[in-house]
Amino acid sequence: MGLRIRLSKQTLAVLDALLCRAGQWQHGYSLSQSTGIPSGTLYPILMRLEKLHWLETRWEEAKTPGRPPRHLYRLSGTAREWAREEIRAAQEGHFWKPAGNEV
Amino acid sequence: METCRKRGMSVSSPTSSTVARLARLLLDCALRHWPEETRPWGLALAAEIDEATSAFETVRWSLGGMMFFARAVLSGAWTWLKLPAGGSLPGGATGPSILPKRSRMFTAGTLVVAVLLLFLPAGREAMRMVRASWQGFQ
Numbered sequence: 001m002g003l004r005i006r007l008s009k010q011t012l013a014v015l016d017a018l019l020c021r022a023g024q025w026q027h028g029y030s031l032s033q034s035t036g037i038p039s040g041t042l043y044p045i046l047m048r049l050e051k052l053h054w055l056e057t058r059w060e061e062a063k064t065p066g067r068p069p070r071h072l073y074r075l076s077g078t079a080r081e082w083a084r085e086e087i088r089a090a091q092e093g094h095f096w097k098p099a100g101n102e103v
Numbered sequence: 104m105e106t107c108r109k110r111g112m113s114v115s116s117p118t119s120s121t122v123a124r125l126a127r128l129l130l131d132c133a134l135r136h137w138p139e140e141t142r143p144w145g146l147a148l149a150a151e152i153d154e155a156t157s158a159f160e161t162v163r164w165s166l167g168g169m170m171f172f173a174r175a176v177l178s179g180a181w182t183w184l185k186l187p188a189g190g191s192l193p194g195g196a197t198g199p200s201i202l203p204k205r206s207r208m209f210t211a212g213t214l215v216v217a218v219l220l221l222f223l224p225a226g227r228e229a230m231r232m233v234r235a236s237w238q239g240f241q
Contacts, residue, residue, distance in 0.1 A: 038170075040170030
């Protein structure tokens with residue numbers, strides 16, 4: 001088991017979105033769209049996850065000339081297991097549930 | 104704002120309403136002053152603004168960016184305050200340091216308390232006496 005940290009509902013939502021397409025690189029904007037989390041909250045979460053080595057990041061050259069490069073994110077191999085465990089624990093403790101399951 | 108636009112990479116866009124352009128300009132401006140430690144994250148956020156499909160989304164994304172910028176600036180200031188006083192002074196790397204080990208926060212707090220003490224009745228009385236003695240001396 002890795003480093004245990006207290007995860008907020010928003011962080012759990014981001015982890016859930018990253019797990020939905022585990023192994024695939026995702027952009028910040030699409031993560032914001034799928035979780036409904038605004039950019040001002042999303043990026044500090046991504047920054048924190050990267051600091052904890054849960055998140056792998058890379059820059060992607062823009063397809064359109066003149067546009068800045070885009071940042072991509074995905075969960076690291078070990079982090080996927082931890083994330084699943086955290087989400088399971090949060091769901092069992094009724095602390096958080098995925099957006100699709102909300103009544 | 105014009106100088107901000109000239110000073111570096113700009114985030115150009117397909118969404119071109121005045122409000123959206125203003126939102127982009129604001130984010131561009133924040134990028135120029137973004138703290139170095141978190142600057143790549145600021146650039147990452149700014150690069151995504153091109154994905155916004157409406158002016159509302161652009162403004163929303165930009166406002167989020169401004170919030171992130173404010174947090175980054177405050178966090179940088181907080182880190183600076185927690186450093187030992189004189190911790191960033193150049194030189195003096197060799198030999199034992201004679202700089203105080205107290206943080207800037209502690210030093211600033213002590214200074215504020217010292218100033219507040221002067222506003223207490225006893226402090227004011229002491230100040231009056233010092234002033235009176237100086238007047239007699241002159």
